[in-house]
Amino acid sequence: MSPSTTPSNGTTDQGSGIPPGPGEAALAPAFSPLYQQIKSLLLNGLRLGEWKPGELIPSEIELATRFRVSQGTVRKAIDELAADNLLIRRQGRGTFVATHAEHQVQYRFLKLMPDKGDASSQGQAQRQIVDCKRLRAPADVARHLAVRTGEPVLRIQRVLHFAGKPTILEDIWLPGAPFKGLTTERLRQDQGPMYAMFEAEFGIRMVRADEKIRAVVASATDSFLLAVAVATPLLSVERTAFTYNDTPMELRRGLYVTDTHYYRNALN
Amino acid sequence: MSPSTTPSNGTTDQGSGIPPGPGEAALAPAFSPLYQQIKSLLLNGLRLGEWKPGELIPSEIELATRFRVSQGTVRKAIDELAADNLLIRRQGRGTFVATHAEHQVQYRFLKLMPDKGDASSQGQAQRQIVDCKRLRAPADVARHLAVRTGEPVLRIQRVLHFAGKPTILEDIWLPGAPFKGLTTERLRQDQGPMYAMFEAEFGIRMVRADEKIRAVVASATDSFLLAVAVATPLLSVERTAFTYNDTPMELRRGLYVTDTHYYRNALN
């Protein structure tokens, strides 16, 4: 974060004693509320890794003096970032960059719940890596990952077991460049959630995701890997996960067995 | 809304000149922030129908003087209600009670999207009422609707067609008492969304819903009504919809054909 950038309103100031300095390029969009500009500045700091996942960001008061705005304005910016799960506020301690690690919430985006009990009752999932290789991006994968067709990508195929029962078959596609150095060995030795490893090893934090869900029937290989009958109905979940700048960083195609689990969704 | 109730903090006042009046029962939970108490009071007004869907609620300034708090406190309460889609703020006009009517958003909770184009491009859905009768609640339905087994309930079965193609088969269960007077005729003559009719005719507004999603295969009757082959994979969507007090008011079991549509979900 460059503290040299002072937010400029573009319009007249609103009672604040901030004379817009000369030569202020509109890094943040002009004519937008001050707190939105602050939000953009904070977002830049997050994106550029000035504050890493799990770290403490400066206090509201410090940010207020740094940006030459009131504490209330900084507060509103942080409030919105916290609402987007990018920051976490802890009364008495400070504001932290959200992280996939530490949290006992094992799977950030997984909405599959067991019919009996809750997510914690079934304990840790078992991971079984089926395959992991580098290859050239097919056209459809390339489109989702915003890379060119034929660019190097990583493809990981794995099965997740809950309570000993194979439940999810996943095909994970990652862009090759940001994940340079990710090997099958690294994957196999890993214990925690994959997204936590992405943060720790590659500095890539997944912030948001879109899912497209369909019903399909199990193919021969699907049914073998998931230990179900051929033509068993499965939930097809195609997820695109994004980093800070709405940059797609992962395409994950999952097949969920839904006889003892269900996909839970809350509508508001 | 009874303006007679003044919110009480329970703890000492925080610089506000509000002397807690005598005989203030803790309608809102004690020891909670003022704005939360205001939120509860507003919620009561919504639940009791003081302001009906689509109507204008009093201005922030009026509510502030009525509740003897500052405008900022009312603002924070309204902000949260607006974030929950219970109120809609319109700059220069006022704050309105959210409604399923007017909005061109035809289906409040339906997340099914066509593969090509967006929701608006496929035009209006065609509704085909298959069946509608009153009967005694089976145990599982009764549990979802928070009524006793055997209580009178309504069951509506219908098919939704998009672009002429049967796509959704729905089984809708409603508690009998609140929906007294709902007939097959009334359903058939209705043009707009069902939830809009619930508001207008019965004063019941759906505020929130939970869905459980699974993959299933079409039964003989399913495949007939949806014009697909037997054993076609279908998305099973079980939705429980709630009114203001987290009171369940509808159980909707849907089967979605997902060869030309998909269920869209955004994860944050």
Place this chain on the structure above:
DNA sequence: CAGTGGTCTAGACCACACT
């Protein structure tokens, strides 16, 4: 024009966590 919500400030005190 008046009235509404939207933004911004300045200052106060409370609740909480760490030392």
Place this chain on the structure above:
DNA sequence: GTGTGGTCTAGACCACTGC
């Protein structure tokens, strides 16, 4: 105690809407 975020107030001005 010190420092953090959380709440609350009072007053100012801006932006939008409709008369």
